[in-house]
Amino acid sequence: MQNSADIRDAHVASADRRALLRLDGITKEFPGVMALSDVHFDLFAGEVHAVCGENGAGKSTLMKIISGVYQPTAGSIVYKGQESRFASPLESEAAGIAIIHQELNLVPHLSVAENIYLAREPRRGFLIDRKKLRADAKRCLDRLGIDIDPDTHVRNLSVAQSQMVEIAKALSLDAEVLIMDEPTSSLTEQETKLLFQVIRDLKASGVGIVYISHRLDEMEEIVDRVTVLRDGRYIATDNLRDTTVNDVVAKMVGRSLEEKFPERISKPSDDIVFSAAGLTRQGVFSDVSFSLRRGEILGFSGLMGAGRTEVARAIFGADPLDTGTITMHGETLTISSPRDAIAAGIAYLSEDRKAQGLAIKMPVDANVTLANMDEVSNTFGLIDFAKHNKVANDYVELLDIRTPSIKQPVRLLSGGNQQKIIIGKWLFRKPKVMFFDEPTRGIDVGAKFAIYKIMDELAAEGIGVVLISSELPEILGMTDRVAVFHGGRITGVLETRNTDQEEIMRYASGYGPKAH
């Protein structure tokens, strides 16, 4: 951090123009995790300021501090020249800071107009003034140049349209700061263009926009400045015209790939451990075939909704499969539930740790043994606690899980430790094939490295490992081959060492191989 003085100088210089919003020295500590430390950020009226960083870099924590969901442990927030602390999202909203979440927050069963003015309906006496409600909503939508009938129910809208309604809602609040969290992640190219047009109009009318996105390629079109965060620390703020996307990426990653990933000890051999042929689930994915070799880590890459997770879940029996065969060690498997899959030796580390992976109120030991209670109980179904506790302690030690005791409820542990507990649960099952679905999402760098190491060791032991990941560096750093998904199909299986991000992205967007 020897350049932190320079950074601060640059910061002061940019403050000549008075910032609409200015955060200084923001620090946020959670039990056991430093989410943000000494972060700076400022935003001018009429600019689009992107916040970039890898998963877990602290972007969403920073946004939650701006919008009042979290209170910073230290640091100051100056909004419109006044020192401010927002105790809740309601307060920040009243002050003119609106946030559009990745998961949209609209009520599906109400109309567009009702959603825009939810809890602030224009009234005539006790009744809602429907005429005015409709007219006001129409004006909001018109201002954005979008053609949506205010009487339509939100459940009938596309994701893009819903997003427009969210923006209209934010504008109806006279928002001066608009935070957009991954606004294009589920939009088509056409819809993205429309969104960008709206953003440009907003800019022209003096709204300050905080823009969070993983899609760096899009940023050049609309972003003015970019702030990079890494591991909860402030790295730099640059004018985008003075820098390049590659430069931003370098700052985001901050270290070379070699340091981020362990030296692989596993080597792929020729015998096939597991294969899938012609897997189809109507309307979700079709004709997916791949094979997994002994000692190999196979990557599943692709954009959100391309079918990677869906295929893994279907193989695991969590979702139904219409047709296709699954073969393990030459034996065809019939799987109709996760129980069947687990019995056959398949493990699936789900992408949503809290919703699908952990019994969050239960202690560490109960979570580690959950998938294999038969091993730690007698024939009468009574738990053998000596064995049970030993298993829990063994995995806590083996995976270096940081917990005060095996009786600690898992909700009190950090994301990385929670993930290791789920890995422990599956290792105790002694699986033959294991799917890791976004195993490092939202966990800190040290734990990431440990999880990569575990995957490598499993592969070295002859367990088939599939890594499903949205992060290309992870795919490139850890896998031997990568199957790229697009629109529910595998568009290509690439040798990792002969490919690069660009080629994978091309397959992921459905363009196929480069013309020679």
Next chain:
Amino acid sequence: MADISEQRSVRLSDRQKDIIQKFAALGSLFVLVAVFSVTSSAFFTVNNGMTIALQVTSIALLGIGATCVIITGGIDLSVGSVLALSGVVAALAVRDWGIPVPFAMLIGILTGSLCGWINGLLVTKMKLPPFIATLGMMLIARGVALQITGARAVSGLGESFGVLGNGSLFRVVTIGDDGFPNVSFPGIPYPVILMVVIAIAVSLMLNRSVLGRHIYAVGSNSDAARLSGVNVSRVVSFTYVLSGTLAGLTGCVLMSRLVTAQPNEGVMYELDAIASAVIGGTSLIGGVGTISGTAIGAFVIGILRNGLNMNGVSAFTQQIIIGLVILGTVWIDQLRNRR
């Protein structure tokens, strides 16, 4: 260093909160006993103790079933009606079919199990919300009980029908000098023994068996449980069958005490059962709850009723007080879980 000590102090206060909650119910139980002992001389006696224990059995037995159901994230509103149906089935089996009492009662209990099994099917296979499924069963079971008895009490069951509800173990009776029998120890009523045995058995099941572990796992996160290979439907169904079976048993005990089967017996008992579980710290969201807590909850309700009765408090005021106790204990629980 400052950080570490701060963290530790936070954790300690968390643990303190935990202890406060655990002993809040038990503590209030002791306070109740102390207060009633002072206000009424007849309260703290062996006789009254046994009376209370006997009165508490029905709430406790139903509460044990309710606890298991609620831990999985469900609810069972049907137990009050199911106990009436089970009781009248047992009674009709004795009176009309001439089946010996023990077998008749077994049929009654199995009737309860059947109702619970249907509840389980409605919830797991037909995917009805537990509230609705058991609400339907509540109406159906009550209706059937009234139908098959013509809404009349079933009496003339013979003395043996009353043994389960009125008999007791270790009853000591001495014949006094005046020739009249003198009860020196009233004995432990059979229902109380049943309650204790079942409470211990279910508590062991929850804490020490794989099934119990799965019950908590389903309530904590049913998706995670399913993806870990837990047979969620079977686990959930089991809790409804258990609840129905215990309702059946409670029905037989209650009807046996009266030696008459009333199709109108047990109205609103489901709410007492749920209240005892909730007072004992069971979370309606699922994943949390203990039998010991529910037992305490059942005794809090039972002792309140008994003590207030002895002090001549009207039934209406009793309801108000019990309502306040439920609100108070759950509020303490909320305080504890607020983070």
